[in-house]
Amino acid sequence: MTLDAVARTAGVSAATASRALNGTARVREDLRTRVLLAAERLGYIPNAHAQALASAQSSVVGVICHDVGDPYFSAIASGVMRAAAARDLMVMLASTFRAPAREVAYVSTLRAHRARAILLIGSGFEDTAWERSMAAELGPYRSSGGRVAVVSRHRSLRVDTVLPENRAGAAELARALIGLGHRDFAVLTGPPSLTTVADRLRGFRDALAEHSIRLAADQVVEGAFTREGGYAAAAELLARGLRASCVFAVTDVMAVGALAALRESGLRVPEDLSLAGFDDVPIVRDLTPPLTTVALPLVRMGETVLDLALREPRGQRSRVERIAGEVLLRGSTAPWRGGTAPPGSE
Amino acid sequence: MTLDAVARTAGVSAATASRALNGTARVREDLRTRVLLAAERLGYIPNAHAQALASAQSSVVGVICHDVGDPYFSAIASGVMRAAAARDLMVMLASTFRAPAREVAYVSTLRAHRARAILLIGSGFEDTAWERSMAAELGPYRSSGGRVAVVSRHRSLRVDTVLPENRAGAAELARALIGLGHRDFAVLTGPPSLTTVADRLRGFRDALAEHSIRLAADQVVEGAFTREGGYAAAAELLARGLRASCVFAVTDVMAVGALAALRESGLRVPEDLSLAGFDDVPIVRDLTPPLTTVALPLVRMGETVLDLALREPRGQRSRVERIAGEVLLRGSTAPWRGGTAPPGSE
DNA sequence: CTGAAAGCGCTTACAG
DNA sequence: CTGAAAGCGCTTACAG
Numbered sequence: 001m002t003l004d005a006v007a008r009t010a011g012v013s014a015a016t017a018s019r020a021l022n023g024t025a026r027v028r029e030d031l032r033t034r035v036l037l038a039a040e041r042l043g044y045i046p047n048a049h050a051q052a053l054a055s056a057q058s059s060v061v062g063v064i065c066h067d068v069g070d071p072y073f074s075a076i077a078s079g080v081m082r083a084a085a086a087r088d089l090m091v092m093l094a095s096t097f098r099a100p101a102r103e104v105a106y107v108s109t110l111r112a113h114r115a116r117a118i119l120l121i122g123s124g125f126e127d128t129a130w131e132r133s134m135a136a137e138l139g140p141y142r143s144s145g146g147r148v149a150v151v152s153r154h155r156s157l158r159v160d161t162v163l164p165e166n167r168a169g170a171a172e173l174a175r176a177l178i179g180l181g182h183r184d185f186a187v188l189t190g191p192p193s194l195t196t197v198a199d200r201l202r203g204f205r206d207a208l209a210e211h212s213i214r215l216a217a218d219q220v221v222e223g224a225f226t227r228e229g230g231y232a233a234a235a236e237l238l239a240r241g242l243r244a245s246c247v248f249a250v251t252d253v254m255a256v257g258a259l260a261a262l263r264e265s266g267l268r269v270p271e272d273l274s275l276a277g278f279d280d281v282p283i284v285r286d287l288t289p290p291l292t293t294v295a296l297p298l299v300r301m302g303e304t305v306l307d308l309a310l311r312e313p314r315g316q317r318s319r320v321e322r323i324a325g326e327v328l329l330r331g332s333t334a335p336w337r338g339g340t341a342p343p344g345s346e
Numbered sequence: 347m348t349l350d351a352v353a354r355t356a357g358v359s360a361a362t363a364s365r366a367l368n369g370t371a372r373v374r375e376d377l378r379t380r381v382l383l384a385a386e387r388l389g390y391i392p393n394a395h396a397q398a399l400a401s402a403q404s405s406v407v408g409v410i411c412h413d414v415g416d417p418y419f420s421a422i423a424s425g426v427m428r429a430a431a432a433r434d435l436m437v438m439l440a441s442t443f444r445a446p447a448r449e450v451a452y453v454s455t456l457r458a459h460r461a462r463a464i465l466l467i468g469s470g471f472e473d474t475a476w477e478r479s480m481a482a483e484l485g486p487y488r489s490s491g492g493r494v495a496v497v498s499r500h501r502s503l504r505v506d507t508v509l510p511e512n513r514a515g516a517a518e519l520a521r522a523l524i525g526l527g528h529r530d531f532a533v534l535t536g537p538p539s540l541t542t543v544a545d546r547l548r549g550f551r552d553a554l555a556e557h558s559i560r561l562a563a564d565q566v567v568e569g570a571f572t573r574e575g576g577y578a579a580a581a582e583l584l585a586r587g588l589r590a591s592c593v594f595a596v597t598d599v600m601a602v603g604a605l606a607a608l609r610e611s612g613l614r615v616p617e618d619l620s621l622a623g624f625d626d627v628p629i630v631r632d633l634t635p636p637l638t639t640v641a642l643p644l645v646r647m648g649e650t651v652l653d654l655a656l657r658e659p660r661g662q663r664s665r666v667e668r669i670a671g672e673v674l675l676r677g678s679t680a681p682w683r684g685g686t687a688p689p690g691s692e
Numbered sequence: 693c694t695g696a697a698a699g700c701g702c703t704t705a706c707a708g
Numbered sequence: 709c710t711g712a713a714a715g716c717g718c719t720t721a722c723a724g
Contacts, residue, residue, distance in 0.1 A: 002717060003718060003719095012694080012695085013694065014695085014717090014718080014719090015696080015697095015719080015720080016693085016694060016695070018718070018720085019693095019694090019719090019720095022719090024719085024720090025693080025694095025720095026693065027693070028693060028694085031694085043486055045454060046718075047399070047460065047716085047717050047718065048395075048455075048458040049394075049395040049396075049398040049399045049404065049459070049716085049718090050395075050399055050700090050716070050717035050718035050719085051717080051718055051719075052395040052700090053393070053395045053396055053399055053699095053700045053701065053716090053718070053719090054699080054719040054720080055700085055718080055719055055720085056700070058395070060438070060459075067424060068423045068424050069420055069423070069424030069628075069645065070420075071417065071420070071629075074414055074416075074420035075415055077414045077415070077439075078413060078414050078441065081414060081439070081440070081441040082441075082443070085441070085443075085448075090438050090440065090455060090459065091438065091439055092406070092436050092437065092438050092439075093423075093438075093439040094427070094436065095427040095431070097431075102431075108391060109394075109436060112391050112393065112394040113394045113406075114393065114395060140389055227632075256629070259632065260632055282415075282573070283629045286573075286602050286605065286633065287632065287633065287634065288633065288634030299415065348702085349701065349703095350701080350702095358710080359711045359712075360702080360703090360712095361710070361711055361712080362711070364703060364704085365703090365704095365709095365710090368703090370703085370704090371704095371709080371710095372709065373710085374709060374710085377709090377710085392701085392702075393700085393702065395700085395701080395702090396700070396701035396702035396716090397703075398716090399700090399701080399702070399703090399717065400701075400702040400704080400715080400716055401702080401703055401704085401716085402716070
């Protein structure tokens with residue numbers, strides 16, 4: 001079924017059929033009707049590739065995340081999908097399974113598909129080699145009209161960014177925890193090359209420093225950015241000898257794993273140990289106890305990043321949409337030792 | 347950057363350049379090298395649309411699910427992504443947000459994109475009108491070489507299917523629960539037009555009937571297929587007057603909502619009431635108590651459905667890959683009233 | 693408003 | 709093994 005066939009059975013030229021079907025130009029009413037009818041009758045479906053080739057623009061946007069199976073990305077992706085549907089765009093989704101090289105390769109593939117926009121979800125890497133090759137892909141893409149937007153800080157990419165305030169959020173969380181009376185902390189952290197990890201750790205540390213609290217080196221344990229990573233990190237922390245009354249896992253997903261590990265070792269949360277995460281992925285409010293965390297509006301961030309990518313740029317500068325995190329004190333954190341905490345928090 | 351430009355700077359014809367780049371035919375070694383070098387130097391990226399148009403085949407597969415934000419779909423999608431990556435295929439993902447009409451529309455769009463395969467994830471609808479329009483899309487697509495595969499039962503679609511044994515799984519769960527001594531059950535169910543809901547409900551009911559247990563009409567409450575749906579359904583059940591010692595939510599996601607509602611009303615799980623779900627989505631083992639459920643290998647199902655779609659069909663018959671569910675008795679279900687249950691289960 | 697024609701960037705018989 | 713040429717199925721100036 002081609003346009004030509006439709007045109008022929010409608011008794012018009014392909015040009016007219018195209019215009020009638022797409023509404024790109026005025027077409028005499030009766031011709032229009034005939035074309036539409038013919039298309040309907042023949043079950044005509046346009047060839048998106050031919051359209052893209054002829055018009056030099058496609059209706060797909062590319063989204064690259066680390067793993068759709070992770071609730072953080074799945075929530076953001078959900079927001080992107082919603083925004084894409086509203087604009088009649090299709091989404092090409094790629095999971096890198098956390099391999100930076102694959103991320104670059106996917107950008108290249110997305111360029112081949114002439115994606116109207118490319119969205120990088122998920123933390124950037126503080127890795128010069130990676131940045132260089134990523135920039136090498138993104139540069140030509142953008143100068144040929146492609147739009148790029150990212151979620152999270154990507155150091156030198158200079159692209160439109162939806163920027164969760166990781167540092168401020170972690171700092172505020174730390175202050176709230178201090179407000180509960182805690183003075184000894186441990187941190188379960190992720191791969192240090194991820195900007196998200198670096199920022200959260202730094203914010204947390206800075207806020208502790210405000211109160212002259214130091215984070216002992218052996219109380220900071222690194223793990224993979226997954227539930228299993230959180231589990232292993234917590235186990236390692238216990239093996240090293242826990243000297244904290246409160247543990248901060250830099251993501252909720254890690255916190256979930258940590259909770260399991262702590263439980264298995266016989267520790268009660270929050271009675272023996274408080275635990276906090278970051279992100280507020282959908283499930284953590286349903287844990288027992290519900291997890292204290294820094295809430296990010298993940299779905300909205302997904303909508304925003306697509307909007308940002310597609311919105312007409314006004315100048316040279318890349319735009320940054322800051323997203324504040326909201327500290328949610330829930331059941332997984334308790335006042336220290338039965339509550340010597342001051343009433344007003346902080 | 348076009349193929350022609352590469353060919354020209356390499357001093358060969360476009361045909362040769364194409365063959366060298368794609369490895370589709372033998373090319374004299376020195377020419378091949380020159381082409382590859384030229385492409386590299388020019389930063390050549392092929393136009394996937396032109397390739398698809400000229401070769402009449404694309405390298406994308408389409409996936410339609412209800413909502414990527416839901417852990418069930420996100421896990422399956424993760425499996426699809428992995429399988430797609432292994433085959434160097436890109437995935438076009440669509441979320442219908444549970445609107446059947448949108449599902450049909452997406453199939454049409456995917457046809458326009460000449461997707462090599464279309465995967466329908468998520469339950470079918472027992473709705474004749476829907477089936478008719480879906481079949482009207484799928485038929486022409488398949489006879490023009492498109493592959494289709496689905497997860498879950500889609501009544502009359504006659505396509506390759508990854509079929510979780512919902513009925514058998516729910517029946518086995520019921521037997522295990524009866525084995526714990528329970529005799530009074532309530533069910534939190536989803537939209538009855540979904541085949542998944544119908545099958546699970548039926549399997550559960552049938553197994554109860556084997557033991558002459560009837561499910562009272564007012565103890566079966568319908569809710570949306572979401573956490574909120576489960577929450578509301580549980581609340582409604584309580585409002586009607588709970589007369590069960592064990593509640594079965596037809597999906598884990600609903601069970602999570604139900605657990606919250608039960609808790610809020612002051613009921614303890616499993617001391618006052620046992621609760622079970624279905625699917626074993628990643629989080630439920632981390633709930634407190636961990637949820638009893640029927641485990642489905644979701645990620646593997648995602649891999650399987652893509653493999654199935656792409657595997658060369660051998661005959662006319664559609665293939666069915668049955669997936670057994672494994673009953674996992676965890677902490678959310680307890681023996682009835684302190685355990686009159688027989689030792690061996692069942 | 694309508695149509696003939698060129699062109700989008702590739703691939704692939706078809707000759708050589 | 710290599711190249712000239714046709715063709716994939718559209719869109720869109722350009723005339724009329």
